[in-house]
Amino acid sequence: MNIVHFSKNSLAGAPHRLASTLQKHTVHDVRLIDLKRYDPRTEHGWFEYDIIFSEQQEEAIEVARKADIIHLHNYLDLDSRDFAPIDFRDLRRKGVLFVRQYHSTPQIVAKHMGKRPEEIVAFDEAPTLVISQYPERFYPKARVVPNILPHNQLEYSPLVPERDGEPTLDIAFAPSKLTSAWEDRWNTKGAPETMAVMDRVMELTGCSARTVNGMPLSEVLHIKRHARIILDDLVNGSFHLSGLEGVCLGKPVLCYLDARTDFVLREISGAAESPFLNVRLEDAVEVLHYLVEHPAETVALGKAARTWVETYWRDDLLAVQYTHVYNRLAQNPDLITRQRAFSLDSPGAGFKAAVLPELLYQSRRKRYFSS
Numbered sequence: 001m002n003i004v005h006f007s008k009n010s011l012a013g014a015p016h017r018l019a020s021t022l023q024k025h026t027v028h029d030v031r032l033i034d035l036k037r038y039d040p041r042t043e044h045g046w047f048e049y050d051i052i053f054s055e056q057q058e059e060a061i062e063v064a065r066k067a068d069i070i071h072l073h074n075y076l077d078l079d080s081r082d083f084a085p086i087d088f089r090d091l092r093r094k095g096v097l098f099v100r101q102y103h104s105t106p107q108i109v110a111k112h113m114g115k116r117p118e119e120i121v122a123f124d125e126a127p128t129l130v131i132s133q134y135p136e137r138f139y140p141k142a143r144v145v146p147n148i149l150p151h152n153q154l155e156y157s158p159l160v161p162e163r164d165g166e167p168t169l170d171i172a173f174a175p176s177k178l179t180s181a182w183e184d185r186w187n188t189k190g191a192p193e194t195m196a197v198m199d200r201v202m203e204l205t206g207c208s209a210r211t212v213n214g215m216p217l218s219e220v221l222h223i224k225r226h227a228r229i230i231l232d233d234l235v236n237g238s239f240h241l242s243g244l245e246g247v248c249l250g251k252p253v254l255c256y257l258d259a260r261t262d263f264v265l266r267e268i269s270g271a272a273e274s275p276f277l278n279v280r281l282e283d284a285v286e287v288l289h290y291l292v293e294h295p296a297e298t299v300a301l302g303k304a305a306r307t308w309v310e311t312y313w314r315d316d317l318l319a320v321q322y323t324h325v326y327n328r329l330a331q332n333p334d335l336i337t338r339q340r341a342f343s344l345d346s347p348g349a350g351f352k353a354a355v356l357p358e359l360l361y362q363s364r365r366k367r368y369f370s371s
Helices: 011-025 057-065 088-093 106-113 117-122 134-138 191-205 217-225 241-248 259-269 281-293 295-312 315-331 347-370
Strands: 002-007 029-034 069-073 097-102 128-131 143-145 169-173 209-211 227-231 253-255
Touching (some): 011 029, 011 069, 011 241, 011 315, 069 315, 134 347, 143 259, 143 315, 169 281, 191 209, 217 241, 227 281, 227 295, 241 253, 253 281
Parallel strands (some): 002 029, 069 097, 097 128, 128 143, 169 209, 227 253
């Protein structure tokens, strides 16, 4: 089938990494149409691209015309006119099948689209998917799918000392935003607070640490590849693509996973354990201090993380989950439903997945400001 992905935001490069992986590991012809380059300050933008609508409109229109399936990401629905003259509703009337994938909370999606969060959650004009990270708990009808990385590409592979040399940095942290941990729930990586942790560890140990922000992905990956330890989100309770990059690179990755995220990760991967070192912001100084002073153990933890990826998070293995979605979509869109294991129908499930983590976050926030 001809499968065409559309995205109007970079979403940390997730749509491109997904589409390119599906192109490589499935029998389908998979393309991605991005609305524009997402950072005009650099020659090529922050991320890789396939078709850029603002620069290759005729090609985009032709690719969309031939689509069997259109895969919309995050801020797009059937009424979106960002890619005009491409008309999603007209293509649907002509027999094109649609699926929509969420990467953010309903509140963030709604804000971008000028809608109410309730409208986003209730969307039922096409089957919906949601990434297997923190957003899944907010979309009770959506099928849960993994974020995919091309783990065997060189830039996602561990250093080989004989070829690449030894790491030149002890700790790397690459937040997409620099907002406070307590400023914008789920829309932050806690950069100021995490950077303060890094400063304290440097003071205690003399190690080197670097915060990376506002760079093209290729440069970020190069820096992280030459680090010994990677920090992801220590605040909210979920891993991100940044953390997945770290485990692909064979690094110990500190990241706080709440009970729901930890459960979903194990279930979607089939693994009995998580590849992350489950550490909260409040405890990170002690853990980092230990890792910096035990380099052999740090290396062993990184190798174990990479082994986890090669066993449970291989791109070809995860691509099968999307192939099943497309096959079911072609057979009958009603077959694309939420997995039973992730059901949020019971009051207990909803409380544990969404209410309890929020209560714990607010409790931590109060303690932080009162200390």
